[in-house]
Every structure is written in C-alpha cells, then in structure tokens.
Amino acid sequence: MTPANEASADRLLTLPGMMRVPTPRLEMFMLRGFLSDRECASLIARIDRDRRPSTIADANGDHYFRTSETCDLPMQEPEIVALDEKISAISGIDRQFGEPIQGQRYEPGQEFKSHTDYFDPHGADFQRYCHVAGQRTWTFMVYLNDVEAGGATRFKVIDKIIQPEKGKLVCWNNRRPDGSVNPATLHHAMKVRKGLKYVITKWYRERPWV
Numbered sequence: 001m002t003p004a005n006e007a008s009a010d011r012l013l014t015l016p017g018m019m020r021v022p023t024p025r026l027e028m029f030m031l032r033g034f035l036s037d038r039e040c041a042s043l044i045a046r047i048d049r050d051r052r053p054s055t056i057a058d059a060n061g062d063h064y065f066r067t068s069e070t071c072d073l074p075m076q077e078p079e080i081v082a083l084d085e086k087i088s089a090i091s092g093i094d095r096q097f098g099e100p101i102q103g104q105r106y107e108p109g110q111e112f113k114s115h116t117d118y119f120d121p122h123g124a125d126f127q128r129y130c131h132v133a134g135q136r137t138w139t140f141m142v143y144l145n146d147v148e149a150g151g152a153t154r155f156k157v158i159d160k161i162i163q164p165e166k167g168k169l170v171c172w173n174n175r176r177p178d179g180s181v182n183p184a185t186l187h188h189a190m191k192v193r194k195g196l197k198y199v200i201t202k203w204y205r206e207r208p209w210v
C-alpha cells in the first residue's frame, strides 16, 4: 500500500467532534479538545525553553510581518513522536510527509500578518523551499492556551475568525479541488492584546520530507 499523503473531508468527518467550518471556498475543520491540558502545558514549557525569533519565506521587507517566536520541536523525542503520531492518526497522512512540528509563541503586540502557508509558486524562494518535498498541502494547527485578549486567527477572504482555545485543533487544505493553491486560505494571526498565546503548527508536503 502506498503511504497516504492526502487528508480527506469524508475521513476527517468520521472523527468524533470534528466539525467542518462552513465555507464553500476551502476545506477547513475544527476539533475541540484535541490535546489535553497536560499535553498543552508540557508543549508550552518546551516552547518557552527553546524559542527563537520567527522567520518567514519570501521575505517582503516588512520587519514587523511576523514578530512572534518559534520553537522547532525535537522530532526524535518520545513525547513529540507521540504528538506527531496523534496528528497523523487524525489527518490520515503518513508521518513522512510532515515537516517537523513547530511551536509559536506570541507576546502582547506580536502577530503574524496575513499570509498563506503555501509557498508562492511564482515567488523567488519557491525552488529553495519546495524542490525536494514539494508544496505544502495541509496545515494542522493546535492552540495550546486560552488567550486573555486578542490572538485570534482571522481568515479574511472567507470572513471567519477562529478564537484560540486550549487544545483546539484547526486544519485546512491549502489547495483547491483541482490541486492549485487556494488564496482563500489567507490568514492573519492577530495581535495578542493581553497574556501570551501558544500554538503548534504541522505542515504536510506533497512528497516525503527528508
């Protein structure tokens, strides 16, 4: 059997609690309580320990575009392997197609302005980021805490705002049904106003990540 590199709406919707976000423009789903309080607390501690300033591909000259901090989670550690397997079990996508999981941390005033997770197929950095593993396909993201104020993820093309909520998973297909990249996935991690915000992000690729 060839390893799966695709998630499917039908399969995702068989999972208890999985909800489709109502929009005809993209495939997007939400699942509350995907991670337990304990899992979230442990990931937050790890992110706090190993964070570094976040970076972006296709840099656009705006130094305030992504002001958060990032943590590359150690994919060889049992706890992170377990997390990766848990995400793979619901995505239905084989682990080999996943990038290493990242954590993100936002302080008050920090944000990640409107962007897409796919790489611009005509952008200067496309070859550099995609020649081995191909384009990003699905995004799986989990909020690790309730944010005191601000910090929602705004999808402005489809006019949806997702509120951070401890343990809540949000996932979407970055492509349209014909396989082309979907600009309706544009999203903005809005400024945290009060408290801190932590998330983990898991991106899958067309081909194995090596």
Ligand SMILES: O=C(O)CCC(=O)C(=O)O
Binding pocket: 104, 112, 117, 151, 152, 153, 187, 188, 189, 190, 199, 201
């Ligand atoms: O933090 C968020 O709400 C979104 C993060 C995000 O879009 C990303 O890391 O690509």
Ligand SMILES: [Fe+2]
Binding pocket: 115, 116, 117, 187
């Ligand atoms: Fe994103």
